[in-house]
Amino acid sequence: MKVHIGIDFDNTIVTYDNVFYKYAFKLGLIPQDVKKNKQIIRDTIRLLPQGEEQWIKLQGLVYGLYMDEAELFDGVDRFLDTCKHKNIKVSIVSHKTIYPALGPRINLRDVAKKWLEDRGFFSRFGLLPEDAIFVGSIDEKLSEIVKRKCTHFIDDLLEILIYPGFPSNVQKILYSSSGDNVPSEIYIAENWDEIWRYFFG
Template sequence: MRIGIDFDNTIAGYDALFATLAEERGLFDRAPTGKRELRDALRQRPEGELIWRRLQAEAYGGRMAGALLLDGVDRFIQLCRQGGVAVSIVSHKTRHANFASDGTDLRRAATDWMEQHGFFDAMGLHMNPDDVHFEDTRSAKVARIAELKCAWFIDDLEEVFAEPGFPKTAQAVLYDPHADSEAAPDLLRCRHWDEIGEHVFGPRH
C-alpha cells in the first residue's frame, strides 16, 4: 500500500509565518492567525490579491525556514514505515513563483526544509528523495497520484480531490485543522494528524 501526502499546509505549516510576514510589512498590527483568515482579510483591500501572492512567494521561498512541521506528521510517517506502508509526497509547486519572485527555487527551498526536519535521515523519517514529487500543475499532480496508485491521499485543499483525473481508487482525506473548509460534507476531513492515523491504521494502533 502507498499513501500520498500533499506538502504545503499539510506537512509544512505556514500560519505563524504568514502572520509574521504580514506584520513585518505593517499590513496589520496583529495579523489574523489562520492562513485562510489572513488571505480573506487581504483580499478585501485594493491590490490585496497581489499582496497575498507576494507573501506566498516569500513564505514558500526565501522564508521557508520559518515554516513549522505540523503536529503529528512525523508520528504518522513513522507509523507508515512500521506498517510497511510506502509514503509519497506529491506537491503542486512550480520551480519559481509567478509573482514577485526573488529568484528562489521553491522546490529547493522545500527540499532543504525537509532535510532540516530529518525527512531523509536514517535516524529520522528515512524517506527517499525519489518519493518526493513536485508537479507544475494541479492536473499533473493528480496524474502522479494516479500513477503511484495511492490508496489514500491527504491534502488541505478540497479542489485537489475534485480535479478531473483524481483517482477513484484513492481515499481522499481533507486535512482541515481549522475546520473552516467549505468542502462537501461527505468528504472525510480530519483536524489532526493523529485522527488521520486512526482512520488509516485503526483506533488502537
C-alpha cells in the same frame, strides 16, 4: 493491495500560519490583532489597495526566503514514524510552481526539498528524495498519484479531491476543519491524530 499513502505538502504537512503572520505584520500589511491563520491573513491583505499583488509578493517570500521558518503540523511526525515502523510506503505529491510569481527569484521546489531534508524526511522517516515530487499542474499531480499507485491521498484542498480525473480507486482524505459540502466518500480529518487513528487506531 499494499497500502501506499500519498500526501500533499503545503498546508497539509507544513503550516505557514506563524510565518505569514510574522512577515505580514512586519511589512505593515495587517494589524497586530489579526488571527494567526493563513486564510484570514490573506483575506485581510486582499482588502488593501493592490492587495492581491501584496498577497502574491508575501507568498513568494514565505515559500522562498523564509521557508525554513515554516513548521511541521502537530502529529505528522508520529504518523510518519508509524508508517516507517509498519513499512508503509509514503509519497509526497505537491502542486508547486518553480519560481514565485513576484519577488525574489528563488527555486521554491529546491527550498521545499531542503525543508523536508532538514526535518528528517529522508533520514528519520525513511523517505527517499524521489518520494517527494513537485509538479506544475493539478493534472500532473493526479498523474503522479496514479503512477505511484497510491491507495490513499491526503490533501487540504477539496478541489483536488473532487477534481475531474482524480483516480476513483484512491481513498480520499480531506485534511480540514470544515466538512461543508464534502461528498460522503471523502473522509474528513481535522488533525493528524485523526488521520493516525483512521489508519492505525
